[in-house]
Amino acid sequence: MTRLLMLLLGFVVATSAFGSVSVRAQEQISSLVLNKNELSLEVGATAALTATAVYVSGTTENVTVKTEWNSGDPDVASVYAGSVTAKKEGKAVITSTYMGKTVIVNVDVTKRVRSLIKDKQLIELRQGQSEQIKLTAYYDDGTSEDVTAKSDWNIDNGSIATVVNGNVTGQSSGSTSITAKYNNQQVTVPVYVEIVKRVDPEKTQVSLLLNDTESVKLFATYPDGSVEDVSDKADWESDDETVADVIKGKITGYGPGQATIKAAYGTKSTTIKVDVDQAMKIALDQQSLFMKKNATEQLKLVATYPDGSSEDITGRAEWSSTDEDVVYVIKGKLSANESGEATVSAKYGNKTVTTRVDVDVPRRLELSKEDLDLKTGESEQVTLQATYADGTEEDVTGQAEWKSDSAGTADVSGGKITAYKAGRATITAKYGGKSVSLDLSVDVPTKLVPSVKAVNFQAGSSEQVTLKAVYVDGREEDVTSRAEWSTAAADIAEVKRGLITGVGTGATTIKAQFGTRSIAIPVSVGVLKTLTADKTLLILKKHEAYTIKLTATYTDGTSLDVVQDAQWSTSNANAATVEQGVITAEGAGEAKVTGSFGGKSVTVTVQVDTANKLTAAPSMLAFDLGETKVIALTATDGSGVSKNVTAEAEWKSGDEKVVQVVNGVVTPVSRGKTTITAAFGGKTVSIPVEIGVVQSLEVDRKFISTKKGQSVQITLTALLSDGTKKDVTDQGVWRSSSYKIVDVAGGWVTAVDSGTATVLVSFGGKTVSIPVEVDKLKYLKTNEVAVEMKKGETLQMKAVATFFDGTEEDVTVEGLWSSTNIRIADVKDGTIKATGKGKATVTVTYAKKKTTIVVNVVN
Structure with a gap:
């Protein structure tokens, strides 16, 4: 019974299997499809291929495992169940066969790229400028190759810059990134085109009348400090084109209102506020103004429009003062700072109105008397009246400063004049920056008037001269007989009560004196030869x-x-x-x-x-920003007498963007050279000025030897033209000749890779360079120079680098290991693996030094 059951079970199984084979046999394959027709692999890499059978019935099946896979060159690329492994550099053909259908895959095996190095860390360009990037591939076998042309180049934003085989060209202002790919590696380089530090408009506020235009320039400041007008390159736009529109900085007012103009260049932008109005006229509520010191006053500016309406535009106008030390103005509000006069202007659109402002300054001063006649010992009170700009008057007698130019004749105090002796004096009163004076006569007629001004006759002749005294009140009096008459030379002319008689040949003077007044009458007797x-x-x-001594010589020799x-x-x-x-x-x-x-x-x-001669001390100036210097000016006249005229001279700077000068005080504005000119007494003198001019640059390190990954600080010192030294490390422009070896920023030098490079730093038009060595080795050694190994055995080697400074470092992992025959001995990070019988040489390379180990592999 058991045997019968076993036979029955076997029959059922056989029948079932036969039925399955029969069903599949009825399926006829139409085609065999692979997921890839080509493969590019680096040595050691793998890739999975899948095979799909497409049957005549339209059904499909993944038959990757069932497919027969073969490689035309297993040493280059091997395949198992669709998995392809790259063995060594070369080309191979992979064949897949299933149910009589065959498909091939071309495999390209390249050396594995260990690293991809770019020679530029970043690129900064101006529009239209180009710069080349170089790419170097470093392979596992220690070789390297320029792969710039082989790499795939891409850029994030082609409107800013373009790249072709590493050649980058700036197109428009902005920033973007370039990506280069080669095999399994890629690098990125940031690109900056026309990148500016800031943009500044010529004006931040513009007021226009209807249909008026005004051009505003836009200036771009670059990181190197240079400034450029970019008005034509910038993007201009208005937030309300019905009020104001703009084209390349030219703003036009189209309708009343306010608009904001935006100017953008690169990544920076700025705005300009625009007021557009259709005012026919503007007017201030006060045409002149009188203010007391420390007082404030608000002016109002009103615009009148074509429809007759008016508007207060005080806050929208441009206000200015001709002398802000006297009067300061902001939005029409005046602040009186000190006594004086100033003109305040309000500008709106193309219209300007002004008002005159006086601070504690009288328009005029008036004395109660213009002249005064006193007798000795008499006194008289004089008052002083001040009239101001607002029409008000004030008695300022007690506040004025009074002075007499002849205190011996008469003195004055608080306007009270006291006469002491016969004579004349001028009394002066000063107040509020103005002065007024009166003429004082004490016991003196205003003048003496002779009937003749000169007498000329021959010896023996006579001439009667009458003398009149004219007083302050206008009355005249004949004082001929009462005056005192005298002659300077009685042998030439005599005088008695005005009667002059010629005695001898020559010239003399007849003097008549009355009171404190006197006159002289020249008398010539005979012939004058020379004067x-x-x-x-x-x-x-x-x-x-x-x-002056004036000598008359007569024909008689006298x-x-x-x-x-x-x-x-x-x-x-x-x-x-x-x-x-x-x-x-x-x-x-x-x-x-x-x-x-x-x-x-x-x-x-x-x-x-x-001045016959004008000299300046010092004759030349050299100093830095943040300081001030004083120039002393000396004028020497024709007689050789010298005088300090610093405050009296006229000073002028050749370039106020470099220095400004007031009364010999020189204030620096920016670095540079210019000339200051001083003029006095018809002479001029020039003083050369240098502000922060760099004579030379010094660094505290003339040479740097360091190791990869370490950083070293360099200090930059500028020797200025005035002999001073200044630390300008943070202000210098630092760069490296090779960023793949060393990087530098703010004086910090960072070693990136082994090799030599030069760090350059520029400041004030001068440049200095510092050679840098990274990982410079004296020699490279391994712990063994020859080893014997058995197949399958591994052995760890050690590489030690000795640097020029005497230090040692284990570079086993950092070094690049290679074998002349990896079928005998393969190596990675110093670990040698015996793979077959024979001899091979293992090489380790580090920092351009290398050493070898002879490997003998036995069974």
């Missing part, structure tokens, strides 16, 4: 006086000083005046003073405060 002065050139200082008798005149009273030969210097300049007597004349050239 000479003791000076033909006179050099004086302001307010200095000199009495001579006489006739300075008091001559007639005197001046060509320039602003420079010098003359009275009876006394020349008084009044102000800087030149005058011709002429003395005439007896039909002859002589001229004296008078120079007042003129």
Whole structure:
């Protein structure tokens, strides 16, 4: 019974199997499809192939395991159940066969890229500028290759820059990134085109009238400090084109209202506020204004439109003051700071209106008397009235400063004048920056008037001269008989009660005195031969006086000083005046003073405060920003007398963007060179100025030897033209000749990879370089130079690098290991594995040094 059951079970199984085979046999294959037709692999990499059978019935089946797989060159690429393994560099053909259908796959095996190195860490370009990136592939076998042209290059934003085989060209302002791929490695390089530090408009606020236009420039400041007008390159837009629109910085007002203009260049942008109005006229509520010191006042600006309406536009106008030390203005609010006068302007669109502001300044001063006649011992009170810009008047007698130019004749205090002795004086009152004066006479007629100004006759002749005294009240009196008459030379002319008689040939002076007044009448008796002065050139200082000696020589050989008798005149009273030969210097300049007597004349050239020589100390300036210097100016006149004229000279800077100068005080603005000019008394002198000019650069390290991964700080010192030294490490522009070897920023040098490079740093137009060595080895050694191994055995080697500074370092892992025959001995990170019988050489390379180990593998 058991045997029967077993036979029955076997029959059923056989029948079932036969039925299954019959069903599958009825399925006919149409095609065999692989998921890939080509493979690119690096040595050691694997890839999975899948095979799919497509039957005539339209059904499909994954037959990867059932397919027969073969490699045309197993040493290059092997295959098992669709899994392809790359063995060594080369090409191989993988064949897959199933139910009579065959498909091939081409396999390209390349060396494995251990690293992909770029020679540029970042690229900064201007528009239209190009720069080349070089890519180097380092393989596991220790070789390297320039793969720039073989790599796949891509850029994130092609509108900013383009890249072709590593050649990058800037197209427009902005930043993007370039990616280069080669085999299993890729690198990224940031790109900056026309990247600016900031953008600044020429104006941040513009006021326009309807249909008016105004052009505003846009300036871009780059990281290196250079500035460029980018108005035509920038993107301009308005947030309300019905109010104002803009094209390349030219703003046009189209309708009343406010708009914001945005100017963008690269990644930076700025805005300009625009007010557009259709005002026909603008007016201030006050045309003139009087203010007290420390007081404030609000001005109102009103615009009137075509429809007759008006609007307060005080807050929208541009306000300015001609003297902010006197009056400061902001949005129409005035602040009086000190006594003086200033003009305040309000500008709206193309219209401007002004108002005059006086701070504690009277328009005029008036004395209660213009002149005064007193007797000795008398006193009289004089009052001073100040009239201000607002029409108000004030008695400022007690507040004024009073002064007499002749205190011996008369003195004054609080306007009360007291006469002491006969004579004349000028009384002056000062208040609020203005002054007024009166003429005072004490026991003196205003003037004495002779009937003749000069007498000329022959010896023996006589002439009667009458004398009148003219007083302050205008009355006249004949005082001929009461005056005191005298002659300077009785042997030439005599005088008695105005009757002059010629005695002998020559010239003299008849003097008439009445009270404290006197006059002189020149008298010429006989023939005058020559007239000479003791000076033909006179050099004086302001307010200095000199009495000329004038000599008349007659035909009889006699001579006489006739300075008091001559007639005197001046060509320039602003420079010098003359009275009876006394020349008084009044102000800087030149005058011709002429003395005439007896039909002859002589001229004296008078120079007042003129300079023959002008010198500056120091004659040259060199210093840095943040300091100020003072130049002293000395003028030497024709007589050799020197005077400090620093405060009186006219100063000018050749370039106010470099330095500014006021009364000899020099203030630096920026680094550079220029010339300061000082002018005085018709002479000029120039002083060269250098601000922060770099003579040379110094670094505290002339040479750097370091190791990969370490950082070293370099200090940069600038020697300025004034001899001072300054640490400019943070201000220098640092760069590396090879960023794949060393990187540098702010003076910090970081070793990236072994090799040599140069660090360069620039500042103030000067550049200095520092050679850098990274991982420079003296020699490289292994713990064994020859080993014997058995097949399948592994052995750990050790590589030690000795640097030039004497230090040692285990570089077993960092080194690049290779074998001349991996079928005999393979190596990785110093671990040698014996793979077959024979001899091979294992090489370890580090920092351009290498050493070898001979490996003998036995059974």
